[in-house]
Amino acid sequence: MNLFWLILQFIFIGSLTFGGGLVAITFLFDVFVTGNIISEAFYLQMITIAESTPGPIAINLATYLGFSQFGMLGSVITTLSFILPSMLLIWTLYPLYRWRANSPYLQSLMIGLRVVVFGIILIAMVRMGLSFIEALTMTPIQTLSLSLLTLLFMPQMKNRPYILLMIGAVFGILFF
Amino acid sequence: MEFFQLGLITFGGGIAMLPVIKATALKHHWIEEKDWEEIVTLSQLAPGAIAVNCANLIGYRSLGLLGSLMAIFGMITPPMLIITLIALGFESILNLPLVLAALRGMFIVVFILLMKAIYTLGKLAWKQWWMIPISLLSFVLAYFNLLAPAGILLLSGLMILSLTWMKNRKHK
Numbered sequence: 001m002n003l004f005w006l007i008l009q010f011i012f013i014g015s016l017t018f019g020g021g022l023v024a025i026t027f028l029f030d031v032f033v034t035g036n037i038i039s040e041a042f043y044l045q046m047i048t049i050a051e052s053t054p055g056p057i058a059i060n061l062a063t064y065l066g067f068s069q070f071g072m073l074g075s076v077i078t079t080l081s082f083i084l085p086s087m088l089l090i091w092t093l094y095p096l097y098r099w100r101a102n103s104p105y106l107q108s109l110m111i112g113l114r115v116v117v118f119g120i121i122l123i124a125m126v127r128m129g130l131s132f133i134e135a136l137t138m139t140p141i142q143t144l145s146l147s148l149l150t151l152l153f154m155p156q157m158k159n160r161p162y163i164l165l166m167i168g169a170v171f172g173i174l175f176f
Numbered sequence: 177m178e179f180f181q182l183g184l185i186t187f188g189g190g191i192a193m194l195p196v197i198k199a200t201a202l203k204h205h206w207i208e209e210k211d212w213e214e215i216v217t218l219s220q221l222a223p224g225a226i227a228v229n230c231a232n233l234i235g236y237r238s239l240g241l242l243g244s245l246m247a248i249f250g251m252i253t254p255p256m257l258i259i260t261l262i263a264l265g266f267e268s269i270l271n272l273p274l275v276l277a278a279l280r281g282m283f284i285v286v287f288i289l290l291m292k293a294i295y296t297l298g299k300l301a302w303k304q305w306w307m308i309p310i311s312l313l314s315f316v317l318a319y320f321n322l323l324a325p326a327g328i329l330l331l332s333g334l335m336i337l338s339l340t341w342m343k344n345r346k347h348k
Contacts, residue, residue, distance in 0.1 A: 012326070014223065014224055015223050015224075016223055016325065016326050016329055017223045017224055017225070018223050018329065019220065019297070019301075020220070020225065020226045020297070021224070021225035021226065021227075021228075022290075022293065022294075022297070023325075024225075026318070026325065027325060030325070044283065045279060047286065048279055048282050048283045048286050049259070049262055049266070050259070051286040051289065051290065052282055052286060053255060053258045053259060053262065054254060054255055054258065055251075055252070055254060055255020055256075055258070055259075056225035056226075056227040056228055056251075056252075056255070057225075058224070058225040059225055059228065059251075059252050059255050059256070060255050060259050063255065063256045063259040063260065063263075064259050064262075064263055067259065067260055067263040068263065072260065075256060075259070075260055075263075076256070079252060079256055082224070082225075083224060083225070083228055083248065083252065085223060085224065086222050086223050086224025086225075086228065086229055086232070087224075087232060087244070087248065089222050089223065089224075090218065090222050090229055090232050090233060090236075090244075091232075091236070091241070091244070093218065093221070093222060094218065094233070094236065097214075097218055097221075104340050104343075104344060105337060105340050105341075106221065108336050108337075108339070108340045109221070109333065109336055109337065109340075110217070110220065110221045111303065112332060112333075112335075112336035113329065113332065113333060113336070114220070114297075114300065114301045115301050115302070115307045115310050115311050115314075116310065116311065116314045116328060116329065116332040117301075117314075117329070118297060118298060118301040118302075118311045118314075119310070119311035119312060119313065119314030119315035119316075119318065120314055120315070120318050120325050120328070121294065121297065122294070122311070122315045123315060123318055123319050125290065125291070125294055126319070128287055128290065129287075131283070131287075132283075132284070132287045135280065135283070135284060143284055146281060146284045146285070147284055147288055150284070150285050150288040150289070151288060154288070154289070154292060161289055164285050164289065165282050165285050165286070167285070168278075168281040168282040168283075168284060168285030168286075169278040169279075169281055169282050170278075170281070171281045172277040172278045172279065172280045172281020172282060172284075173274055173277050173278050173281070175281075176277040176280045176281060
């Protein structure tokens with residue numbers, strides 16, 4: 001485990017996360033949890049933090065993971081390596097796209113890759129779902145009522161999810 | 177420029193936050209209404225976080241490469257600072273029962289929010305019924321480590337390109 005290896009991993013993941021940052025949850029799980037660098041419980045905590053703070057979830061995860069390994073320097077380096085591929089690609093793609101916006105190849109690549117990537121995103125959801133079920137068996141009434149509460153207020157809080165998260169935190173402190 | 181705002185408003189990031197980004201970008205006249213669709217398409221076509229790609233393109237449209245860099249910087253700096261602060265203080269307070277309880281509550285909310293995001297993505301991805309088994313296939317391949325996700329993406333990308341090529345030839 002060294003810094004150079006970490007940079008390569010993040011560049012690699014950054015160039016593969018088609019269809020948004022959510023799929024990075026699966027990729028990073030493979031590198032860090034399956035690779036025995038951090039524990040699964042810690043990773044789930046990281047996801048909670050990454051989703052509860054402003055900013056794209058992949059950026060938050062990258063920063064957090066980098067920090068956990070190499071401190072401040074690590075967090076800057078992992079985040080930059082993660083965005084580097086997409087940055088370069090967009091700068092080269094953009095002129096190309098303006099030139100051939102209706103190319104059937106670009107269109108079908110986008111639709112098709114989205115379908116494939118969706119399957120990979122589901123993996124992260126299944127893993128989180130297992131922890132959710134665990135919570136459900138340990139504290140069924142509290143978990144269920146908090147889930148319903150979230151579902152109930154979600155439409156009103158569409159642009160202010162942090163209010164929901166604060167409700168979750170207060171609820172947790174009171175009842176868990 | 178107030179690109180920093182972008183980083184602070186995009187909770188969770190991704191498709192759910194695009195309308196918020198759009199409103200901010202239009203308000204500051206970084207882009208025009210007609211540019212938006214192109215920006216959204218490209219943000220999703222390229223790898224990486226959609227919100228970051230979106231910032232990249234909005235910056236590029238308004239100020240070229242410099243704008244890109246400024247927008248990305250604005251998008252990622254606030255979250256990075258916040259996470260770093262949390263990570264700094266977190267290790268020590270992580271063992272407090274109060275914090276653990278709050279985190280457990282937050283995890284449930286996060287899970288529900290992510291399910292909603294997945295649902296939105298699924299509706300977007302599955303335009304036709306036969307696409308569902310394809311997603312499931314990639315799920316099974318990756319879940320049971322039969323094929324690395326990178327390999328799945330590469331193979332399916334090649335397959336999509338060749339299928340499109342064959343279809344185009346038939347039409348001619």
